[in-house]
Amino acid sequence: MLSYKKLLTVAFFLLIFCEARRVLGTDEIPSVQESRHARALPCPIPEDILPCTCSEDVDGAIDMDCSHVESEEQLARVFTATIPFPNFRRLVISQNTHLKSLQRGALGRTSFREIYVMGSVLQEVQEGALNNSHATLTDIRIYSNNLADFPFQELPLFTSLLRLDLNHNDLAYFPVLQSDVLSYVDLGYNHISDLPSEAFRNVSQVAEVHLTGNRIQEIHTGTFAGYAKLAFVSLGDNQLFFVYPGAIQLTSLQHNTVHLHNNLISSLEVNAIAGVVEGFVSLHNNSITTLDEESLRPLVEEQVEVDLSANPLTCGCDVAWILTDDTILSLIDDDATCTSGELLVELDPQIYIDLCQIR
Numbered sequence: 001m002l003s004y005k006k007l008l009t010v011a012f013f014l015l016i017f018c019e020a021r022r023v024l025g026t027d028e029i030p031s032v033q034e035s036r037h038a039r040a041l042p043c044p045i046p047e048d049i050l051p052c053t054c055s056e057d058v059d060g061a062i063d064m065d066c067s068h069v070e071s072e073e074q075l076a077r078v079f080t081a082t083i084p085f086p087n088f089r090r091l092v093i094s095q096n097t098h099l100k101s102l103q104r105g106a107l108g109r110t111s112f113r114e115i116y117v118m119g120s121v122l123q124e125v126q127e128g129a130l131n132n133s134h135a136t137l138t139d140i141r142i143y144s145n146n147l148a149d150f151p152f153q154e155l156p157l158f159t160s161l162l163r164l165d166l167n168h169n170d171l172a173y174f175p176v177l178q179s180d181v182l183s184y185v186d187l188g189y190n191h192i193s194d195l196p197s198e199a200f201r202n203v204s205q206v207a208e209v210h211l212t213g214n215r216i217q218e219i220h221t222g223t224f225a226g227y228a229k230l231a232f233v234s235l236g237d238n239q240l241f242f243v244y245p246g247a248i249q250l251t252s253l254q255h256n257t258v259h260l261h262n263n264l265i266s267s268l269e270v271n272a273i274a275g276v277v278e279g280f281v282s283l284h285n286n287s288i289t290t291l292d293e294e295s296l297r298p299l300v301e302e303q304v305e306v307d308l309s310a311n312p313l314t315c316g317c318d319v320a321w322i323l324t325d326d327t328i329l330s331l332i333d334d335d336a337t338c339t340s341g342e343l344l345v346e347l348d349p350q351i352y353i354d355l356c357q358i359r
Ligand SMILES: *[C@@H]1O[C@H](CO)[C@@H](O)[C@H](O)[C@H]1NC(C)=O
Pocket: 104, 127, 128, 129, 131
């Protein structure tokens, strides 16, 4: 019979053993093969879904990686396999050079919460291709592809979709967006030239909009106005030359940011950008020559930091109101320069006091 002391020793070593397994188990990421032998469920049999691979996360979520598919037909065949647990977390297709179309029916009966297709050659997502994931998808990230067609008309059916990220693609026009839940929209680096003022009218929860790197020339009145959660707008690297009064009127109290850098804006209209409370506005590298008090004062009075660097500022009496007020000057980026080459922040305020009529 085991003595009490021996029992304690055995129990002690058992405890150490279990702890070591637990620690090691979370550190190492098992390959698909290993996890199959360790546990047949919940991934399908690896051979059945080749060249896709299934992996299970520590918290039990299962992902499908189909980066190595060689054709539309092969992808469709993979999803005819026996898939005991068809509710996946993520579908990944990365650096693939074959798949041009995500076809209707290709994903069989499976559903996904996240779809990631990146650095690949996908040109279209067919209508109905994501049918089984209408209720589950929270994230659609199809970026750095050649995407020109996406079933935007299905967006209202994606009742959990928070993030739509289609940057670096070939979208030629701004799509009709409609969703009661979508908050993050990234259509940056496409070929969009027109941004309708109604673009977000049916995306009431929109919080973050990325449209950097398109060919948009104007932002119309009301485009970014009236959205309670909107706090981030980026239209850097476009061909903007005009932002209409009332174009960007944020009401969110979060950290607001407006990026309009690398454009062709030559003057800032009164009330073109408002509500960026305690936030940041970049007008870096535009064609602004004067800093009119009527346009800029409402912004700096909201404690907005304004980046005006790389603009051809003439630094005449139009900047007197800035130079004679240290608080305002501190909100203007230190790198703002005059066409003369002098830094705005280093100009002598006395000259402006002497030579300009200060109100
Ligand atoms: C699935 O997609 C097709 C289009 O291919 C559509 O006609 C059909 O109504 C969709 N079904 C559901 C349940 O949304």
